[in-house]
Amino acid sequence: MPDATPKPWGETTIVGKPIPRVDGDERLSGKATYSLDLYLPDMLYGATVRCPYPHANVKKVDLSEALRMPGVRAALSDADKEANIPWYGAPGGRSASRLFDTHCRFAGEEVAVIVAETQQQAWDAVRQVRVEYEQLKFTTDFEAALKSDAPPLHDGGNLAANPVNVTRGDVAKGFAEADLVLEETYRTPTQIHTPLETFGSVAKWDGDELTVWDTTQGVFPVQNSLANLLKMPLSKVRVIGHYMGGGFGAKLSLSKYTVMAALLARKTSRPVKLFLTREESFLCVGNRPAHAMTLKAGVKKDGTLTALEFTGVGEVGGYPGGSNAGYQVQDLWKCPNIHVVERSAMTPMGPARAFRAPGFPQGNWALEQMMDALAEKLGMDPIDLRLKNYSPMCQVEQKPYTSAGIPQLLTEGAKAFGWAEARARAKGKGPLLRGVGVASGMWGSPGRPPSTAIVRYYLDGSVNLNMGAADLGTGTKTVMAQVVSEELGVPLERIGIEWADTGTTQYTSASGGSKTVASDSPAVRAAALDVKRQLLALAAEQLKVPAESLTLKDTEISGPGGSPKVTTRELRTLQTQQVLVGVGIRGPNPTDKSVRPFSTHFAEVEVNTRTGEVRVVRMLAMHDSGRVMNAATFANQCLGGMTQGIGYATTERRVVDSNTGTMVNSNWYDYKIPTSKDIPPDLDVMPIDLHDHECDTTSTKGLGEPATIPVATAVANAFYNATGVRIKEGPITPAKVLMALAQRKG
Amino acid sequence: MLRKFSYVRASSIKEAVTAAARPGARILAGGTDLLVCLRNGILAAETVVSINGIKELKGIGPKPGGGFRIGALTTLTEIAENKQLPENYTALAQAAAAAASPQLRNQGTIGGNLCQRPRCWYFRGDFQCLRKSGDQCFAMSGENQNHAIFGWDRCAMVHPSDTAAALVAFDAKVTIAGPKGVRTIPLASFFVLPKESVLKENVLAPGEFITEVSLDAPRPGTRSVYRKVRERGAFDFALAGAAVVLTKSADTVQSARIVLSGVAPAPWRAAAAEQALAGKRLGDESIAAAAAAAVKDANPFGDNEFKVALVRGILEEVLSGMA
Ligand SMILES: Cc1cc2nc3c(=O)[nH]c(=O)nc-3n(C[C@H](O)[C@H](O)[C@H](O)COP(=O)(O)OP(=O)(O)OC[C@H]3O[C@@H](n4cnc5c(N)ncnc54)[C@H](O)[C@@H]3O)c2cc1C
Ligand code: SF4
Numbered sequence A: 001m002p003d004a005t006p007k008p009w010g011e012t013t014i015v016g017k018p019i020p021r022v023d024g025d026e027r028l029s030g031k032a033t034y035s036l037d038l039y040l041p042d043m044l045y046g047a048t049v050r051c052p053y054p055h056a057n058v059k060k061v062d063l064s065e066a067l068r069m070p071g072v073r074a075a076l077s078d079a080d081k082e083a084n085i086p087w088y089g090a091p092g093g094r095s096a097s098r099l100f101d102t103h104c105r106f107a108g109e110e111v112a113v114i115v116a117e118t119q120q121q122a123w124d125a126v127r128q129v130r131v132e133y134e135q136l137k138f139t140t141d142f143e144a145a146l147k148s149d150a151p152p153l154h155d156g157g158n159l160a161a162n163p164v165n166v167t168r169g170d171v172a173k174g175f176a177e178a179d180l181v182l183e184e185t186y187r188t189p190t191q192i193h194t195p196l197e198t199f200g201s202v203a204k205w206d207g208d209e210l211t212v213w214d215t216t217q218g219v220f221p222v223q224n225s226l227a228n229l230l231k232m233p234l235s236k237v238r239v240i241g242h243y244m245g246g247g248f249g250a251k252l253s254l255s256k257y258t259v260m261a262a263l264l265a266r267k268t269s270r271p272v273k274l275f276l277t278r279e280e281s282f283l284c285v286g287n288r289p290a291h292a293m294t295l296k297a298g299v300k301k302d303g304t305l306t307a308l309e310f311t312g313v314g315e316v317g318g319y320p321g322g323s324n325a326g327y328q329v330q331d332l333w334k335c336p337n338i339h340v341v342e343r344s345a346m347t348p349m350g351p352a353r354a355f356r357a358p359g360f361p362q363g364n365w366a367l368e369q370m371m372d373a374l375a376e377k378l379g380m381d382p383i384d385l386r387l388k389n390y391s392p393m394c395q396v397e398q399k400p401y402t403s404a405g406i407p408q409l410l411t412e413g414a415k416a417f418g419w420a421e422a423r424a425r426a427k428g429k430g431p432l433l434r435g436v437g438v439a440s441g442m443w444g445s446p447g448r449p450p451s452t453a454i455v456r457y458y459l460d461g462s463v464n465l466n467m468g469a470a471d472l473g474t475g476t477k478t479v480m481a482q483v484v485s486e487e488l489g490v491p492l493e494r495i496g497i498e499w500a501d502t503g504t505t506q507y508t509s510a511s512g513g514s515k516t517v518a519s520d521s522p523a524v525r526a527a528a529l530d531v532k533r534q535l536l537a538l539a540a541e542q543l544k545v546p547a548e549s550l551t552l553k554d555t556e557i558s559g560p561g562g563s564p565k566v567t568t569r570e571l572r573t574l575q576t577q578q579v580l581v582g583v584g585i586r587g588p589n590p591t592d593k594s595v596r597p598f599s600t601h602f603a604e605v606e607v608n609t610r611t612g613e614v615r616v617v618r619m620l621a622m623h624d625s626g627r628v629m630n631a632a633t634f635a636n637q638c639l640g641g642m643t644q645g646i647g648y649a650t651t652e653r654r655v656v657d658s659n660t661g662t663m664v665n666s667n668w669y670d671y672k673i674p675t676s677k678d679i680p681p682d683l684d685v686m687p688i689d690l691h692d693h694e695c696d697t698t699s700t701k702g703l704g705e706p707a708t709i710p711v712a713t714a715v716a717n718a719f720y721n722a723t724g725v726r727i728k729e730g731p732i733t734p735a736k737v738l739m740a741l742a743q744r745k746g
Numbered sequence B: 001m002l003r004k005f006s007y008v009r010a011s012s013i014k015e016a017v018t019a020a021a022r023p024g025a026r027i028l029a030g031g032t033d034l035l036v037c038l039r040n041g042i043l044a045a046e047t048v049v050s051i052n053g054i055k056e057l058k059g060i061g062p063k064p065g066g067g068f069r070i071g072a073l074t075t076l077t078e079i080a081e082n083k084q085l086p087e088n089y090t091a092l093a094q095a096a097a098a099a100a101s102p103q104l105r106n107q108g109t110i111g112g113n114l115c116q117r118p119r120c121w122y123f124r125g126d127f128q129c130l131r132k133s134g135d136q137c138f139a140m141s142g143e144n145q146n147h148a149i150f151g152w153d154r155c156a157m158v159h160p161s162d163t164a165a166a167l168v169a170f171d172a173k174v175t176i177a178g179p180k181g182v183r184t185i186p187l188a189s190f191f192v193l194p195k196e197s198v199l200k201e202n203v204l205a206p207g208e209f210i211t212e213v214s215l216d217a218p219r220p221g222t223r224s225v226y227r228k229v230r231e232r233g234a235f236d237f238a239l240a241g242a243a244v245v246l247t248k249s250a251d252t253v254q255s256a257r258i259v260l261s262g263v264a265p266a267p268w269r270a271a272a273a274e275q276a277l278a279g280k281r282l283g284d285e286s287i288a289a290a291a292a293a294a295v296k297d298a299n300p301f302g303d304n305e306f307k308v309a310l311v312r313g314i315l316e317e318v319l320s321g322m323a
Helices: A024-029 A119-126 A172-175 A219-229 A256-268 A327-331 A360-378 A380-388 A407-417 A420-424 A476-488 A516-543 A572-577 A633-648 A713-721 A735-746 B011-018 B033-039 B077-081 B086-096 B101-105 B108-117 B163-169 B271-275 B282-293 B305-323
Strands: A044-050 A056-062 A070-078 A085-088 A092-099 A110-116 A130-135 A165-170 A181-186 A200-206 A211-214 A235-242 A272-275 A293-301 A305-317 A338-346 A432-442 A452-458 A461-465 A495-499 A549-554 A557-559 A565-567 A579-585 A598-608 A613-624 A683-687 B008-010 B027-028 B047-050 B060-062 B067-070 B171-178 B181-186 B209-215 B223-229 B241-248 B252-261
Touching: A024 A565, A024 B223, A044 A070, A044 A256, A070 A119, A070 A256, A085 A305, A110 A119, A110 A256, A110 B008, A119 A633, A172 A293, A172 A305, A181 A360, A181 B181, A211 A219, A211 A256, A219 A235, A219 A256, A256 A272, A293 A360, A305 A360, A327 A338, A327 A360, A327 A432, A360 A380, A360 A432, A360 A713, A380 A432, A407 A420, A407 A432, A407 A598, A407 A613, A407 A683, A420 A432, A432 A713, A452 A476, A452 A516, A461 A476, A476 A495, A476 A516, A516 A549, A516 A557, A516 A565, A516 A572, A516 A579, A572 A579, A598 A713, A613 A633, A613 A713, A613 A735, A633 A683, A633 A713, A713 A735, A735 B305, B008 B011, B008 B223, B011 B047, B011 B171, B011 B209, B027 B033, B077 B086, B077 B101, B077 B108, B086 B163, B086 B223, B086 B241, B108 B163, B108 B209, B163 B223, B163 B241, B163 B252, B209 B223, B223 B305, B241 B305, B252 B282, B271 B282, B282 B305
Parallel strands: A044 A272, A211 A235, A305 A338, A461 A495, A613 A683, B008 B047, B027 B047
Antiparallel strands: A044 A110, A056 A130, A070 A110, A085 A092, A165 A338, A181 A293, A200 A211, A200 A272, A293 A305, A432 A598, A452 A461, A452 A579, A549 A557, A557 A565, A598 A613, B060 B067, B067 B209, B171 B181, B171 B209, B223 B241, B241 B252
């Protein structure tokens, strides 16, 4: 059996180094074949008919004219038996809808799909589909949607999930003990994922075997759901997700387009490609739900938190699902008395999906602005208030953390950022004001099983790493190859990688929840160690010395001082077998401790009080994510997280016309993700490594999500520091800034 | 996705006029706006007439008798980076540089920039609004934060062009070729407000197109600035902008031209602000008076109220910088 608990690494040779991506050249030069780039012989192209109304019944779908259009080969709608596939889970294991349900609950919902010889023909044909709709009542206001008189989207109303109701201690008692109680309502906008590669799949049948190329974060969940819905054995469904251009959580599971492509490929006996346009991808493949959050906080004069009461509503769109934002309220700061009540509301909008730390940037926006407000009212430095309330224990799981670097993040960050100096500096005179802000954050779950990896060692000393994990552009392949190289001493150039293919690689969960490195690198390490153990055993047998006395360095195995010596090529068993196969399985997490990553971000902004422009001048990202596996990909995650957070703070939001219930900014110039001009060159990243050898065998915790959780709040706090005005509803746009400043002037 | 159309690549102005006079013809310059409108079904075209083969429409050069001509096909990048235009025309270069993104500026032309269709998100979306011959303006009770605070009537879109504001501030003229020959008119009278028509943004008749934009020789002592405020640092239209052209002697403003972008269905001249400055020393008092005068007649109607403060703020900033 592979060794599940190897000794922690000490000094490493290649792990941790800023190694360039092993696939950087393919990705940058355009040579990499993304699913979107795949063209198979005889392939057909799909396009989707979408409901233009937020809430409507489909009365009739007339495909006859579309089917007569040039190049059109087939179509599917709710009338087709094979399309009777349940969709969108509902409480109690029921489903809330079908693939082409005739009750449409958002503008952009799928009504039918068409395939044609060319993409243009398919799009043209979609325009010839005649659909009769009966429009139904709706409200786009998610807070109003929970009122009893709101038009219901589903039988039973618009409540999307059982409300969350968490109590710890007694908040009434906590507020009674407090010297200061503040209560505020904060709101966050709906953010859209907008990965560079849009959404879609290519499907192809060989007899009764289905192969799908999907742009996905997890080939195995997609395989599972597909097999389940199409009533096929797992062994006959192969999902490949090699190069993919980002997902941010929107590509964690099976999407309708994949099923539609598979059904149409079967119907036409031709490969089918179905990719969404950019505009479609704003409507129907997820978003970060908007939230309205009321937070009441009680604190003693010395800064000790006595009670936190959080009431939140999240907007999940047209179908059931939870969108909870209150985790950090329960766990980030030590607080004996907590009450968290959360509800999720359905509105006739595109359904939410996981988005880089689902719920966390929202909850952070409330909690960490509140901490800032409390600090000011108490006359305390916001850093000191946070240090005062540091919790070395996970209050949700009631266990100590394996490591929790919040104090280091705050104090070392403050030093590196020049926090005290920056706060003491004048805000500026005239119309340009400067301010600094800080916010901490944590992510709510660790890396974990399952993950199985295989490492194959060939006679020529080259190695094949076989793992199921996706590489979303984050550098997974590079980091995992470094792990193999670290253990076997093989240079990266001689490591081949097979990944994200259910037909050839081993099971792992989807790449999400900041857990890929922490879930999969221990499995990869175990597989490499398994190979190493086998090599040393063979050498020991051949050299007739104990295996423990031997060391492996690339292809050389030698005893103490270099003798005896044998190369792996000379190992007789390997000569016969040609390959050694090492298997690694991710071991369990500690049961008596909690694993959580933490971050603290510092921001400086400049506000033009005449024009309302807010410019982020610089940021520092402090992270306790365990071991840094690759300094370059680590920094990359943080820079990306800050970029996405700056967008969330200043420009990004879905704009919905409430009269028609449709999104008006479903394109890349009206939906404003930041450009290089909006991101300051001065973005610093500082990891704190506490040598946490308890969390897992590579000492890693998560990074991807902590990298974006506190960004917007740090910016908001800096804005407040500059202006003395708090904008509680994001994003902080010139329009909001000018209106808020005008109010202050009175 | 594009509907079928015939394509003419004209090699002379005459040929282009003939082709453009056909019903349903559209002029194609850089295509950065036209192709998107066609793809998204905002415009229909029977014939697309490319003017890119007409050499005389290209480039910037001096005019006989002083001043400059800018051919309709001159790209925004050429204008932004041009060394021929004297410094007095800084506002024009700044406006061109503030438009869109580097790729779009390399491809987009000045003629196309002046004739681009509105960016109102209803107009660009699947909404059959007044400007698309529908029967309502969705912005009136809808999402109107980007909409006009001046000069609106039935339709409240804002003219999207940055360069238009700068050019109007310089009293630029446009030369128009058409079936009836060639005419030259002030750019200020080129644009059409909704009270005249909600279906077109300019006076061009079928078959007509811009061949060049001309500028007079600058008056000595003229300085100019274009300041644009947008939510994002690039690839974004103006929330509001101002082209300010001042001629000063010593401290005193002899003449001022202030034209606003992003706040009206056409470049919007802030005449009251100009008057508040004329003959005055440029200082806190006159600047405050001018900024206030600029928005005296503002008529916000919803979420665009912030633009009133924004215009004031922009003018305060620009004028203070020129004092
Ligand atoms: C994402 C995006 C962001 C943008 N941001 C900005 C911005 O911030 N500020 C800004 O000012 N502009 C902006 N633009 C507009 C851009 O500058 C224009 O698209 C470009 O200048 C148009 O030039 P073109 O040559 O490509 O025009 P085309 O697309 O070829 O034509 C545009 C329109 O003008 C007509 N036309 C073209 N040339 C002539 C002519 N000589 N005479 C008569 N009619 C003509 C065409 O028929 C068409 O209707 C943006 C555009 C995009 C796509
Ligand atoms: S503002 Fe003008 S372009 Fe926009 S919806 Fe109204 S009529 Fe149409």
